[in-house]
Amino acid sequence: MKKLWYLIVFLMLFWTHPSSIHAESTLQYLIDQAPEHSIVRIPRGVYHESIVLSKPVTLQGNGQVTIQSCRKEPVISIKGQRVSVKNVTVIQCSQEKNAAAIQVSGTHHRIEHVHIRTKGIGIKLEHAYHTVITQSSIKGEKQHNGIDLWKSEQNVIEKVRIEKVRDGIYMEQSDYTTAVQNLIQQSNYGIHIMYSDHITIQKNISKNNVAGAMVMETKGGKIENNEFIFNNRNVHAQGILLFDATETKVVRNNISYNRVGILAESASNNLILSNEVRGNFIGIQFKEANGNIVSNNTFISNVNEAQALSSSDNEVKRNYWDASLKLDADGSGYSDIPYKTNPFFLSLTKDIPEYQLFFHSPGMVVLQKLWKSPDNEAMTDDSPLMTAKIQDESKSSSGVIIVFSLLLFLGSITLWRIGRKKEDA
Amino acid sequence: MRKMYFIFMLCALLIITAACGKKEVSPRAIDEKNDKCAQCNMAVMDNQFATQLILKNGKTFVFDDIGCMYKWKSENKNENIEAEFVRDYHSKEWVESDKATYVYDQSIRTPMAYNVISFQDKKDAEAFISKNSGKILNFDQLQDHKWKMNKEMMEKNMQDGHTDMNGDHSHMDEGNDHSHE
Numbered sequence: 001m002k003k004l005w006y007l008i009v010f011l012m013l014f015w016t017h018p019s020s021i022h023a024e025s026t027l028q029y030l031i032d033q034a035p036e037h038s039i040v041r042i043p044r045g046v047y048h049e050s051i052v053l054s055k056p057v058t059l060q061g062n063g064q065v066t067i068q069s070c071r072k073e074p075v076i077s078i079k080g081q082r083v084s085v086k087n088v089t090v091i092q093c094s095q096e097k098n099a100a101a102i103q104v105s106g107t108h109h110r111i112e113h114v115h116i117r118t119k120g121i122g123i124k125l126e127h128a129y130h131t132v133i134t135q136s137s138i139k140g141e142k143q144h145n146g147i148d149l150w151k152s153e154q155n156v157i158e159k160v161r162i163e164k165v166r167d168g169i170y171m172e173q174s175d176y177t178t179a180v181q182n183l184i185q186q187s188n189y190g191i192h193i194m195y196s197d198h199i200t201i202q203k204n205i206s207k208n209n210v211a212g213a214m215v216m217e218t219k220g221g222k223i224e225n226n227e228f229i230f231n232n233r234n235v236h237a238q239g240i241l242l243f244d245a246t247e248t249k250v251v252r253n254n255i256s257y258n259r260v261g262i263l264a265e266s267a268s269n270n271l272i273l274s275n276e277v278r279g280n281f282i283g284i285q286f287k288e289a290n291g292n293i294v295s296n297n298t299f300i301s302n303v304n305e306a307q308a309l310s311s312s313d314n315e316v317k318r319n320y321w322d323a324s325l326k327l328d329a330d331g332s333g334y335s336d337i338p339y340k341t342n343p344f345f346l347s348l349t350k351d352i353p354e355y356q357l358f359f360h361s362p363g364m365v366v367l368q369k370l371w372k373s374p375d376n377e378a379m380t381d382d383s384p385l386m387t388a389k390i391q392d393e394s395k396s397s398s399g400v401i402i403v404f405s406l407l408l409f410l411g412s413i414t415l416w417r418i419g420r421k422k423e424d425a
Numbered sequence: 426m427r428k429m430y431f432i433f434m435l436c437a438l439l440i441i442t443a444a445c446g447k448k449e450v451s452p453r454a455i456d457e458k459n460d461k462c463a464q465c466n467m468a469v470m471d472n473q474f475a476t477q478l479i480l481k482n483g484k485t486f487v488f489d490d491i492g493c494m495y496k497w498k499s500e501n502k503n504e505n506i507e508a509e510f511v512r513d514y515h516s517k518e519w520v521e522s523d524k525a526t527y528v529y530d531q532s533i534r535t536p537m538a539y540n541v542i543s544f545q546d547k548k549d550a551e552a553f554i555s556k557n558s559g560k561i562l563n564f565d566q567l568q569d570h571k572w573k574m575n576k577e578m579m580e581k582n583m584q585d586g587h588t589d590m591n592g593d594h595s596h597m598d599e600g601n602d603h604s605h606e
Binding site: 172188210214241263265296309351 | 445458459465466467468484538575
């Protein structure tokens with residue numbers, strides 16, 4: 001009888017475990033009861049509910065807190081002003097179209113240390129302004145976007161790790177969006193800009209996607225110090241696409257090992273400066289792109305350095321092309337022989353892509369030499385750089401050379417002294 | 426006997442020429458992994474916005490938005506087009522473009538924001554409009570449609586001092602498909 005009594009007490013204790021009770025009923029209750037500008041601390045546990053935050057409060061997880069829902073509604077809806085969500089894991093398991101883990105509208109919200117696993121959209125911002133998403137992660141199932149901005153302005157996305165989603169960060173009609181130090185991988189497009197002006201994309205890494213960045217229908221943006229690398233898993237893969245982009249600065253990016261490094265189509269008045277374009281199938285490709293400046297870039301080990309078609313009035317100068325013939329008679333640091341690309345291969349393969357099989361075949365090389373393209377269709381660098389400008393690598397390599405020379409010098413002195421000692425003996 | 430042979434040959438010839446005349450062009454399936462829009466370079470999803478254009482030489486172009494197809498046509502007027510297809514908004518089946526009914530509304534989200542969708546049946550188009558909003562266009566009217574993307578239109582509205590599109594104007598649920606979904 002005593003044993004039975006213990007069992008009943010044990011079962012009662014089990015059933016009244018705090019996380020189960022709170023998970024079912026009290027999270028939204030806690031939020032509703034909390035005064036404005038207070039901190040709602042959530043005890044560790046798994047909470048199966050979707051919640052709405054519509055007043056200025058901070059929702060903070062203490063320990064491992066998971067909020068999970070398989071309903072079409074967002075797991076967390078953020079509305080109004082100055083809502084913060086910190087230290088929680090959010091799981092959206094709904095298969096419904098457009099289901100989001102977190103949906104944001106309103107102004108001055110903050111999402112920090114939030115880790116999302118979703119079958120739908122990660123974070124959806126609609127009419128959201130001055131919101132910061134930082135130090136978080138999103139893992140999807142490749143069907144929907146990681147962070148999706150629609151008619152939202154002045155938002156900042158920083159230090160977010162996004163993987164296995166459709167587009168890592170997608171913005172449409174969302175001016176003045178800033179994306180800094182994010183890592184986006186194994187997705188369709190890393191960063192996708194549509195009809196959004198004055199965006200800032202800095203120090204992000206976008207790798208192993210179909211495209212590093214699709215910069216479309218935009219004006220006045222800054223794309224600086226990013227790494228768009230290994231985006232080569234698709235026949236149409238590219239590091240960065242500028243489509244109908246104007247007055248956009250693409251500066252000091254590492255655009256390497258993609259199928260096409262930089263593709264600029266119907267793009268005008270953009271600045272493409274000081275980028276390292278390495279190991280791509282095609283380094284830079286222009287199609288109907290006019291009035292752009294391409295300068296001080298380094299093109300190394302690209303199978304095909306540059307192609308231009310129906311593109312004129314572009315200022316291409318002072319780039320380093322490793323395949324160009326170089327002669328610097330006056331010691332200016334710039335070659336006296338202009339480097340001219342030939343778009344013959346691109347025009348040939350445009351209509352019949354299968355001809356790509358003949359790339360660099362002897363017959364094709366002869367044809368390319370015979371077929372001189374008109375000047376206005378070629379990309380010509382009038383004064384190519386004599387040496388590549390890769391600061392970090394040159395520094396490290398010169399350092400290695402100095403250390404190696406010192407070691408050699410010390411070694412030879414030691415050997416010489418040992419030899420002398422033996423002679424003296 | 427010779428007459429019979431002649432008649433037989435004539436019939437055979439007629440059948441062959443008739444068969445040639447009835448050469449049907451059928452649309453191909455969308456390959457999401459490898460298809461990209463011939464106009465805007467974006468991946469073409471196997472969804473209700475995909476369109477397809479087949480040239481007389483057998484070459485096929487796919488587009489992610491009806492607007493992209495019309496923009497391509499305006500830039501490639503010398504190409505001989507054999508057939509063009511759009512999708513039914515609900516069933517996602519291919520429909521010959523001249524047999525479809527179209528709906529335009531600025532709040533309909535399409536991949537490149539040209540805001541035009543297509544239906545096999547006019548009734549479905551009318552039902553869509555009664556539930557949401559929009560304007561019905563038949564194939565002939567679509568040829569005169571001004572293909573403008575919504576950002577341009579938005580800027581124009583702003584300049585004209587019309588409504589602020591960044592305000593509370595919510596986009597339609599049914600047209601709430603993102604460019605690439």
